[in-house]
C-alpha cells in the first residue's frame with residue numbers, strides 16, 4: 247500500500263477525489279477507483295456547517311451541541327473522528343494540521359501513523375513540517391499537473407516573490423484617527439461562561455498604542471471568544487469590565503464605531519467576498535469599512551490604495567478580480583485592506599493558515615514591517631511557531647477547570 251503526499255494548491259478543493267484523479271499521473275491512483283474514500287478538508291467541514299445551520303444539529307457532534315458553537319480546532323477534530331468511524335478504504339487529508347494546537351498535531355500524527363498500516367493515505371500539504379514520515383511518494387502541483395518530487399523539500403525560488411520584511415515606510419492614510427488614549431484595550435478580571443462551562447477566568451490584559459502582541463492557547467482555550475469581546479458584539483461582554491479606546495464597552499460607542507477603529511483579518515473573511523471586485527477596489531473598501539466596494543471612491547482614496555499596491559509590488563494586478571488571485575496575494579491584499587486606514591488596532595487571526603512556508607514568511611515579514619512603521623497596535627493569533635514573526639509580548643490562555651487563565655510574557 248503506497249501513501250502519497252501532494253504539495254501545492256488544487257484548483258477545485260470542493261471536488262477533491264475527482265481533482266486528484268485529474269492531476270496525478272494515471273498509473274498512480276488507479277487502485278483507488280471504485281473504492282470508498284473519505285475526505286478531510288475545509289470544504290467538507292463547510293458542508294456539515296451548512297447542515298448544522300439548516301437543521302440545528304450535525305452528525306459530527308453527539309453531545310447535543312451545535313457544530314457552529316465548537317471552536318475551529320474542535321470542529322476539525324469532530325470531522326476527522328466522524329470520517330474514521332466510517333472505516334473508509336482510503337483517506338484524503340487536505341492540510342489536516344491547520345488550526346490545530348501543537349498537542350493535537352502530535353496526537354493526530356501518531357493516529358495517522360497507526361492508520362497508515364490499514365488504509366491508504368493521501369496528504370495534501372503546504373508546510374514542510376507537515377509531511378508525514380510514512381509517506382512513500384511526494385508530488386508537487388505545477389501548471390495543473392502533479393510532478394514527482396523528492397521528499398527533501400522545496401527551494402525558496404519555487405514560491406518566493408518579494409521580501410516585505412524590510413519596508414521603510416507605509417503609505418499614510420487619507421484621514422487620520424483622532425488622538426487615541428495610551429491604553430487601547432483594557433480587560434479587568436473578565437470571565438465568560440457558556441451555559442455551565444467556564445471558558446475565560448479572570449482575564450486582565452492591557453493593549454497599549456503601537457504594541458505587538460501574540461495571542462496563543464490550545465484549541466478551545468477561548469482566543470476567539472476573547473477577540474469577540476473586543477471586536478464582535480458578543481453579549482457576554484456586557485457587564486464585564488472591558489474598556490475599548492477609552493470607553494467602557496456598552497456605555498457609549500456603538501459596535502460600529504468600535505469596529506471602525508479596528509483593522510481585522512481572518513481567513514474566513516474571504517467567504518463574504520462574493521462580488522467580483524478588483525484588487526484595487528478591495529483595498530479601498532478598507533477605508534469605507536465595507537466588504538467590497540459599493541460607492542465611488544475619491545481620488546485621494548484611489549491614490550492611497552495604489553500606493554499600497556506599489557509597496558506590495560502588485561501594481562500590475564490592480565485591475566484583476568480579487569477572488570481569482572492566488573492565496574498569498576489575496577492575503578496580502580486583505581492585510582493591506584485592514585491596514586490602509588492605519589487603525590489604532592489591527593487584529594490578525596491566523597493570517598498564514600493555508601499558506602506554504604515561503605508565503606507564510608512573506609506575510610510575517612509584512613506584519614513585522616507594519617509593526618515597525620506605524621503606531622498601530624497588533625494582536626496576532628496563531629497556533630504555529632511562526633518563523634521570523636517578531637511580537638513583543640504574548641498573552642497565553644491556559645485552560646483549567648475554572649476556565650482559561652491568562653499568562654503574559656515578553657520576548
Ligand SMILES: Nc1ncnc2c1ncn2[C@@H]1O[C@H](COP(=O)(O)OP(=O)(O)OP(=O)(O)O)[C@@H](O)[C@H]1O
Pocket residue numbers: 315316317318319320345440441445463464465466467468469470471472
Ligand atoms: N456559542 C457557544 N456556545 C457554547 N460553547 C461555545 C460557544 N462558543 C464557543 N464555545 C466553546 O468555548 C470554548 C472556546 O472557544 P473559542 O472558539 O473561543 O476557542 P479558541 O481558543 O478560539 O479555539 P481554536 O484554537 O480551536 O479556534 C470552546 O470549547 C467552544 O466549544
